[in-house]
Amino acid sequence: MSIPAGLSDLIVHNSDFGLLVIDRYERVVVWNRWLAVHSGIAETTALGARLTDLWPEVSGTRAHGAIRDALHHGRAGFISHAFNPMPFPLRGLAGDRFGDPIDQLCLVRALDSDDGTRRCLIQIENISSAVRREKHLRGQIRELQETKTRLETQGRDLEEMARRLRTARDDAQRANRAKSEFLANMSHELRTPLNAIIGFSEMLESGYGGSLSERQASYTKDIHDSGQHLLQIINNVLDMSKVEAGQYQLFETAVDIRDVTRTALSIVGGQAADRGLIVETLLADDLPLVMADERTLRQILLNLLSNAVKFTNSGGVITISGGIDPAGDIAIHVRDTGIGIPEEAIGLVMEPFQQANGSFSREYDGTGLGLTISKNFVELHGGTLTIASEVDVGTTVTVLLPKSRVLDETSAGL
Ligand SMILES: Nc1ncnc2c1ncn2[C@@H]1O[C@H](COP(=O)(O)OP(=O)(O)OP(=O)(O)O)[C@@H](O)[C@H]1O
Numbered sequence: 537m538s539i540p541a542g543l544s545d546l547i548v549h550n551s552d553f554g555l556l557v558i559d560r561y562e563r564v565v566v567w568n569r570w571l572a573v574h575s576g577i578a579e580t581t582a583l584g585a586r587l588t589d590l591w592p593e594v595s596g597t598r599a600h601g602a603i604r605d606a607l608h609h610g611r612a613g614f615i616s617h618a619f620n621p622m623p624f625p626l627r628g629l630a631g632d633r634f635g636d637p638i639d640q641l642c643l644v645r646a647l648d649s650d651d652g653t654r655r656c657l658i659q660i661e662n663i664s665s666a667v668r669r670e671k672h673l674r675g676q677i678r679e680l681q682e683t684k685t686r687l688e689t690q691g692r693d694l695e696e697m698a699r700r701l702r703t704a705r706d707d708a709q710r711a712n713r714a715k716s717e718f719l720a721n722m723s724h725e726l727r728t729p730l731n732a733i734i735g736f737s738e739m740l741e742s743g744y745g746g747s748l749s750e751r752q753a754s755y756t757k758d759i760h761d762s763g764q765h766l767l768q769i770i771n772n773v774l775d776m777s778k779v780e781a782g783q784y785q786l787f788e789t790a791v792d793i794r795d796v797t798r799t800a801l802s803i804v805g806g807q808a809a810d811r812g813l814i815v816e817t818l819l820a821d822d823l824p825l826v827m828a829d830e831r832t833l834r835q836i837l838l839n840l841l842s843n844a845v846k847f848t849n850s851g852g853v854i855t856i857s858g859g860i861d862p863a864g865d866i867a868i869h870v871r872d873t874g875i876g877i878p879e880e881a882i883g884l885v886m887e888p889f890q891q892a893n894g895s896f897s898r899e900y901d902g903t904g905l906g907l908t909i910s911k912n913f914v915e916l917h918g919g920t921l922t923i924a925s926e927v928d929v930g931t932t933v934t935v936l937l938p939k940s941r942v943l944d945e946t947s948a949g950l
C-alpha cells in the first residue's frame with residue numbers, strides 16, 4: 537500500500553525532527569519544515585541547491601563522508617554525537633529568533649528507487665536538552681564524588697585527631713595518677729616524722745623530759761604549733777589530690793549538722809575567743825538529719841569557720857545559721873563581720889593556692905587551699921558553695937546540700 541502524496545507531505549513537514557533527502561549530485565530533494573525553521577533557509581531556496589552550497593562548512597566533514605558513503609556505497613550510518621556533536625549549522629529557537637546551536641543525532645541511509653536511482657536520507661534529531669541533562673548529571677556526579685572524597689579525608693583527619701586525643705588523655709591520666717601516687721607517698725613520708733615532731737614536742741611541753749625554762753617552753757610550743765600547721769597543710773594537699781584524681785571516697789551516714797557544728801566550734805572556739813570574737817549559732821529547730829560524709833562535712837565547716845576567725849578583727853561577730861530553704865535544700869551559712877573579699881577576687885579565692893590579699897602581704901597565714909577543698913567536698917555531695925562578701929563589712933559563705941540528702945524522720949529511724 538502506498539501512502540497518498542498529500543499525506544506523506546503532511547508527515548514529512550510536521551515531524552519534529554529534520555528530514556533531508558539529497559540526490560547523487562548532492563542536490564536537495566526534500567527539505568522539511570523543521571529544517572527550514574532551524575537552518576533559516578526556506579524550502580524554496582533549498583530545493584535543487586547543492587548541500588555544500590547551502591552549507592559550505594559541511595564540505596569534507598565526517599558528516600559529509602557519511603553522506604557520500606550512503607550515496608556511493610549504499611552504506612547506512614549515523615553521525616556520532618560524541619565525535620561530531622553539531623554536524624550541520626542548525627540552531628534552536630529563542631522566542632522568534634535563533635538561539636544556540638543544537639546538538640544533533642543524525643541517521644544516514646541510502647534510498648534506492650525502482651528506477652535504479654539512489655538518494656540519501658538524513659534524519660536529524662535535536663538532542664540538546666538530553667545533552668544538557670546529561671551534562672548537569674555529570675556535574676552532580678562530579679560534585680558528589682568530590683564531596684565523598686572530602687568527607688573521606690575529613691573522616692581520616694577526625695580519626696587521627698581522636699587517636700591523638702586518646703593518646704593525650706592516656707598520657708594525662710598516667711601523669712595524674714603518677715602525681716596522685718607521688719603526693720600520697722610524700723604525704724605518708726612527711727607525716728611519719730611530723731607526728732614524731734608533734735608527739736615529742738607535746739611530751740616536752742608536758743614536762744615529761746624534765747622541767748623547761750620559760751624560753752624553752754615557748755620554743756617547744758612553737759615547734760608543736762608549726763608541726764600541727766604543717767600537718768594540716770599536708771592533709772589539705774592530700775585531700776586536694778584525691779578529689780582531683782576522682783579518688784576521694786565519701787563514707788555516708790545519717791549526720792546531725794548540729795553535732796558537726798558543735799565539734800567544729802570546739803576546735804576553733806578557743807582561737808575565736810583569743811581574738812576577741814563573738815560566735816553565735818542559729819540552727820533551725822527542725823533541722824533534719826542529712827545523708828553525708830561526717831568527717832568531710834566537719835572539714836568544710838572547720839575551713840569556713842577558721843577563715844571567718846582568721847579574717848575578722850577583734851570585736852567582730854561570727855554566725856553559723858542553718859535550715860531548710862524554700863526549695864527544700866539544706867542551707868548552712870557561715871557569716872562574719874570581717875575584712876571581706878573584693879568583688880573581683882571572689883571567683884579567684886575558690887581556685888587552689890589563691891588568696892585575696894596574697895599580692896600585698898603575708899599578713900594572714902595559710903596555703904589558699906581551704907575554700908577550694910571545701911567547694912570540692914560540697915560538690916561531691918551534689919551541693920554548691922557560694923560566697924557573698926563586701927570589703928570591711930563581712931563575708932557570708934553558703935553551703936547548699938540538695939534536698940535528696942535530707943532524711944525524713946522515718947528513714948532516719950527516729
Ligand atoms: N571569711 C573570709 N573573709 C575574708 N576573706 C576570706 C574569707 N575566707 C576566705 N577569704 C579569702 O580567700 C582566700 C582563700 O581562702 P582559703 O581558705 O582557700 O585559703 P587560706 O585561708 O588563705 O589558706 P588555708 O585555708 O589553706 O589555710 C583567703 O586567703 C582570703 O584572702
Ligand SMILES: [Mg+2]
Nearest residue numbers: 843902906907
Ligand atoms: Mg582557709
